[in-house]
Amino acid sequence: MPTDRLPEGEEKRAAVRDMFDTIAPRYDLVNRIMTFRLDVGVRKRTLQSLALEPRSTVLDLACGTGDFVKALEAQGHTAIGIDLSYGMMAAASHKSPYVQGDLLALPVADSSVDAAVCGYALRNLVALPPFFAELVRVVRPGGRIALVDVSAPEQRLLRAGFDLHFNKIVPLIGGLLSDKNAYSYLPRSVSYLPEPAEMLAQMTAAGLRDAQRTQLTLGIAQLLTARRP
Numbered sequence: 414m415p416t417d418r419l420p421e422g423e424e425k426r427a428a429v430r431d432m433f434d435t436i437a438p439r440y441d442l443v444n445r446i447m448t449f450r451l452d453v454g455v456r457k458r459t460l461q462s463l464a465l466e467p468r469s470t471v472l473d474l475a476c477g478t479g480d481f482v483k484a485l486e487a488q489g490h491t492a493i494g495i496d497l498s499y500g501m502m503a504a505a506s507h508k509s510p511y512v513q514g515d516l517l518a519l520p521v522a523d524s525s526v527d528a529a530v531c532g533y534a535l536r537n538l539v540a541l542p543p544f545f546a547e548l549v550r551v552v553r554p555g556g557r558i559a560l561v562d563v564s565a566p567e568q569r570l571l572r573a574g575f576d577l578h579f580n581k582i583v584p585l586i587g588g589l590l591s592d593k594n595a596y597s598y599l600p601r602s603v604s605y606l607p608e609p610a611e612m613l614a615q616m617t618a619a620g621l622r623d624a625q626r627t628q629l630t631l632g633i634a635q636l637l638t639a640r641r642p
């Protein structure tokens with residue numbers, strides 16, 4: 414992954430896959446240290462927003478090492494993981510099925526799942542509108558989606574702390590424990606995300622309904638929710 418500029422298109426897709434394959438073995442360790450476990454509450458809230466019926470079938474899109482898969486398993490749901498990086502999925506410890514695939518062309522039949530969740534991957538995608546269109550295609554009518562990613566807090570002091578942590582501490586710790594280039598890229602990749610209003614408009618244009626954005630943990634995470642009509 415180049416450190417001086419952010420890649421686009423196919424170059425970005427290949428670079429993201431290779432990067433996550435590289436950092437997969439120590440991804441969970443580094444993640445636990447750098448998030449101070451704040452992601453635990455965010456994940457809980459994200460799954461709650463799906464309002465799942467018992468024994469639902471749920472896609473974990475960009476599942477990585479499967480934190481959402483494990484939470485869904487624990488709740489008695491059927492989870493299926495999909496990720497571009499085989500290395501990330503191979504490092505997972507859950508029992509659910511997973512398949513290598515791109516979120517922009519899901520290897521999943523139309524209207525075949527009750528809901529879909531996606532954690533911290535939006536900024537890694539080459540484009541968002543084709544992903545939103547895939548969500549409309551694979552989730553059954555009435556099914557819900559929940560997409561969570563980081564966001565920069567609006568409050569000035571919080572923003573300063575966020576910038577320090579994300580732009581300085583994350584690359585430092587990530588570099589010491591894993592891969593310096595990857596953990597320098599990850600904070601910078603936040604700039605790929607469109608403005609909130611633009612993302613909500615793209616979701617609605619793709620055919621999703623009730624698109625909403627909620628800020629979590631003082632604005633360092635954002636949750637996008639919607640349903641298929």
Ligand SMILES: C[S@@+](CC[C@H](N)C(=O)[O-])C[C@H]1O[C@@H](n2cnc3c(N)ncnc32)[C@H](O)[C@@H]1O
Binds near residue numbers: 496
């Ligand atoms: C920051 S990790 C998050 C993993 C997991 N969702 C979590 O919440 O911990 C981002 C994941 O997105 C995956 N990813 C990136 N682009 C993708 C794409 N186009 N299709 C599928 N997965 C993708 C990466 O391989 C990586 O596993």
